[in-house]
Amino acid sequence: MDGDVRVTDRWTVPAAELRERFSRSSGPGGQGVNTADTRVELSFDLAGSASLPESLRTRALERLAGRLVDGVLTITASEHRAQLANREAARERLAGLLREAIAPPPPPRRPTRPSRGAKERRLAEKKRQSQRKRDRRVDGE
Template identity: 45%
Template sequence: MLADRRLASCEPAHTTCHHARAMDDALHPTPNVAIPLTEVALRTTRSSGPGGQHANVTDSRVEASFDVAASGALSDAQKARVVARVGPVVRAVAQDARSQLRNRELALERLEGKLRQALHVDRPRRATKPSRGAKQRRLDAKKQLGQRKAGRQRPRFDD
């Protein structure tokens, strides 16, 4: 529980925190969508790998998870799109840094990136026809290739 409280704020003796998220405390996967950090569950565990005495007692690995169905920030269409592409719960893990706060930022950035990709709507493709000039260039190129291949054959003498 203490680890969760430490994650929430970072104001020990300094007036400003370099690790703190933007002032609005929200993820912005797209310009129109703002997901409050209250909807993102953060869990800390011990990082894997070597590290000695300090790594064995420090919960520096951060897992950020976002429950799509329980979110009030997304419309029904957006929820359906995210669930279809990523699943009902979107997770991002970070254990790159030694600092829990840095890993928290990395996990939130990765979660934001996954949501950005899941919410992205591809533009519909418009069917187009090749122009008359493009058709002519294609046929000219085919004729040129045929002539080049014909030039490689042995000459035929039909006298």
């Protein structure tokens, strides 16, 4: 691991554009939890990134708008006891988020109508259901 984060085959975030902060983590670790800075905060300046093409940056900024603070995306990882494992987890999570954010939008939905067979099946099922409920009645209506 050289520090770069591979997002797609064509785009890798250089390590120079990432900022890591370490702090004390809650959770497992026994007595060592009070001394080891295992929690990792990985920050990536999405708005100011030079490695991301402009069209993809616009799409990512739009989709991640709720997670960004001044154009910076921050990922926190503290699920592992080892700092190295948390660093790796944070990088994987960052890559996954960015991969999702720059993915092309799905093709627009083409509206379709139900077929005649589908309509007939639906109506037949409605008749069966109403007959079933009519048969359950006590008053014989």
